[in-house]
Amino acid sequence: MMRRCLVVVLGGAVACAGESPTTPPKGPTWHQGVASILEPSCGACHRPGGIQADIDLTTFEGAYAWREAIGVAVAARTMPPFPAGDSDQCEMSAPFVDDPRLSDAEIATVVEWVQRGAPEGEPEEAWPVPSPEVSHLERIDQQLRMPQPVAVPPSSVVRDRILCVVMDPMREEPGWLQGVEVLVDNASVVHHVRLNLTERSFAAERDASDGQIDGTYLCKGRDYTTPIGGYAPGMGPQVYPAGSGIRITPDDVVVAAIHYHMADDAQVDDTQVALQWARGEAVVQARIFKTDTARTAEAGLLPGPGDDGEVEFRIPAGAANHTETTLFEVPQGLGPQLRVFSTLGHMHYVGSSFRMWVERADGSQGPCLLSIPQWDFDWQLFYDVDLEEPGAPVLAPGDQIYVECTYDNTLTNPEVARILEEEGLSEPRDFTYGTSSNAEMCSMMIGVVPGEG
Numbered sequence: 001m002m003r004r005c006l007v008v009v010l011g012g013a014v015a016c017a018g019e020s021p022t023t024p025p026k027g028p029t030w031h032q033g034v035a036s037i038l039e040p041s042c043g044a045c046h047r048p049g050g051i052q053a054d055i056d057l058t059t060f061e062g063a064y065a066w067r068e069a070i071g072v073a074v075a076a077r078t079m080p081p082f083p084a085g086d087s088d089q090c091e092m093s094a095p096f097v098d099d100p101r102l103s104d105a106e107i108a109t110v111v112e113w114v115q116r117g118a119p120e121g122e123p124e125e126a127w128p129v130p131s132p133e134v135s136h137l138e139r140i141d142q143q144l145r146m147p148q149p150v151a152v153p154p155s156s157v158v159r160d161r162i163l164c165v166v167m168d169p170m171r172e173e174p175g176w177l178q179g180v181e182v183l184v185d186n187a188s189v190v191h192h193v194r195l196n197l198t199e200r201s202f203a204a205e206r207d208a209s210d211g212q213i214d215g216t217y218l219c220k221g222r223d224y225t226t227p228i229g230g231y232a233p234g235m236g237p238q239v240y241p242a243g244s245g246i247r248i249t250p251d252d253v254v255v256a257a258i259h260y261h262m263a264d265d266a267q268v269d270d271t272q273v274a275l276q277w278a279r280g281e282a283v284v285q286a287r288i289f290k291t292d293t294a295r296t297a298e299a300g301l302l303p304g305p306g307d308d309g310e311v312e313f314r315i316p317a318g319a320a321n322h323t324e325t326t327l328f329e330v331p332q333g334l335g336p337q338l339r340v341f342s343t344l345g346h347m348h349y350v351g352s353s354f355r356m357w358v359e360r361a362d363g364s365q366g367p368c369l370l371s372i373p374q375w376d377f378d379w380q381l382f383y384d385v386d387l388e389e390p391g392a393p394v395l396a397p398g399d400q401i402y403v404e405c406t407y408d409n410t411l412t413n414p415e416v417a418r419i420l421e422e423e424g425l426s427e428p429r430d431f432t433y434g435t436s437s438n439a440e441m442c443s444m445m446i447g448v449v450p451g452e453g
C-alpha cells in the first residue's frame with residue numbers, strides 16, 4: 001500500500017487515496033513519504049541509544065543534518081548494511097527473510113527528497129510511520145546471564161573488542177533448542193553478537209588462557225565453534241525451522257562472542273540470552289555445515305592462482321583479484337534431501353567478494369547459495385531463507401558446494417593499507433591462512449534440516 005503510494009507520488013502530482021494531504025504534493029517531504037521509509041529502515045541503529053546514535057534518523061532535524069550523506073549512502077545501497085546481493089555469476093534462487101534493503105522506489109523517493117533540499121513538510125499531515133517490526137521468541141524457557149556485567153572502556157582506550165562470554169545453560173540431560181534470542185542491554189556499544197555452542201572444557205581452557213578465570217576472554221577464530229544464532233541491530237531471534245532443533249548436551253555451554261564498538265565514555269553492558277527449548281515434541285536435527293579449516297587440499301582447498309608447486313592458501317602481495325576456492329561435499333547418511341535455512345560467508349580484511357554455489361553430484365549446476373559482491377568485515381550476517389519459498393535451495397548427498405573468496409591485497413584496499421601501517425610496512429606482504437584478523441580465512445556456514453522426500 002505504502003509502496004504503491006510512493007510510486008504514484010513520484011510519477012506525477014497525484015495524491016494517493018487514503019493519505020489525503022491537503023495541498024497537492026510537489027515531491028516527497030520528511031513527513032510525507034520520507035520518515036515512513038527511513039524510520040523503520042534505519043532507526044534500529046540511527047536513534048538515541050542506538051549503535052550509530054550520532055546520526056539520528058528518527059527526527060526531521062537529525063535527518064536534515066545528514067541529508068547529503070543519506071542521499072549518497074542510500075543511492076549507493078551501502079545503507080542499510082546488508083552486503084549480500086546478486087552478482088553476475090551468482091543469482092540467489094529465493095528471497096531472504098527480513099531483507100532490510102530499500103526498494104528502487106524507496107531509494108528514488110529519498111534521493112528526490114535530498115535533491116529538493118530535504119523539506120520538512122506538514123507535521124500535522126504526517127503519513128503514518130510504521131514502527132520497525134521486532135519479533136521475539138514465542139516463549140522464553142531459560143534466560144542466560146553473563147557471569148558479571150562487562151565494563152566497556154571508552155573509545156579512547158580501545159575502539160573495538162570482541163569478547164567471548166561463557167553462559168552456561170547447566171543442563172542435566174540433553175535437550176533440543178528451538179530458538180535463541182540475544183537480549184541486548186546496552187545497544188550503544190553492542191555492535192553484533194555471535195552465539196556459539198562449545199564444550200564446557202574447551203571454554204574453561206580458553207577462559208583460563210588470559211590468566212583470569214572470570215568467564216570472559218578475548219575471542220579468537222577458533223572460538224567460533226558451532227554457531228547457533230546471533231544478533232545485529234534490527235535483527236530478531238534465531239528460530240530453527242518448524243519441527244527442528246539443535247541438540248544440546250550437559251557438556252555444552254553457550255559462548256556469546258560480543259563485538260563491542262566503544263562509545264566516547266565508559267559503559268556497562270549486561271546482555272542476556274533467551275532460550276526456547278522443545279517440550280517433548282518430536283524434533284529433527286538442524287545441522288550447521290562449515291568449512292573453517294580449509295587451508296590444505298585434504299581439507300578441501302582447490303588449486304588456485306599463485307600456488308607454488310602444491311595447493312596452498314596464499315594471497316600474494318600486490319594481487320588485486322586473487323581467489324581461493326574450497327570444496328565441501330554434502331555428506332551421506334543425513335537423508336535424501338536437506339533444506340537450507342541459513343548461510344554465512346567468512347573472510348577477514350583482505351576480502352573483496354564472496355560466492356558460494358552448488359554443483360550437483362551428476363555434474364549439473366545447482367543454485368547459488370550466497371553472493372556478497374562487496375565484502376564488508378563489519379557486517380558478517382547470517383542470511384536466512386524461508387523454507388516455504390518455492391526457490392529455497394535444497395541439497396542432496398554428494399552435492400559439491402564451491403566456496404569462492406576473492407581478495408584485494410593491494411594498497412587500494414584501505415584495510416590492507418591499515419594493517420600494513422600497523423605493522424610498520426610500506427609494501428604489501430603475502431597473507432596466509434590463520435584465524436587472527438591479520439591473517440586470512442575463507443569459510444562458510446550452512447544451516448540445514450532434513451527435507452521431505
Ligand code: HEC
Binds near residue numbers: 038045055
Ligand atoms: C544495522 C545498523 C544500521 C542500519 C539499519 C543503518 N545504518 Fe547507517 N550506519 C550504521 C553504522 C554502524 C554506521 C557507521 C559506519 C559503518 O559502520 O559503516 C553508519 C553510517 C551511516 C552514514 C554515514 C555515512 C556512511 O555511509 O558511512 C549514513 C549517512 C547512514 N548510515 C545512513 C543510513 C540510512 C539512510 C539508513 C537506512 C536506509 C541506515 N543508515 C541504516 C549502521 C546502520
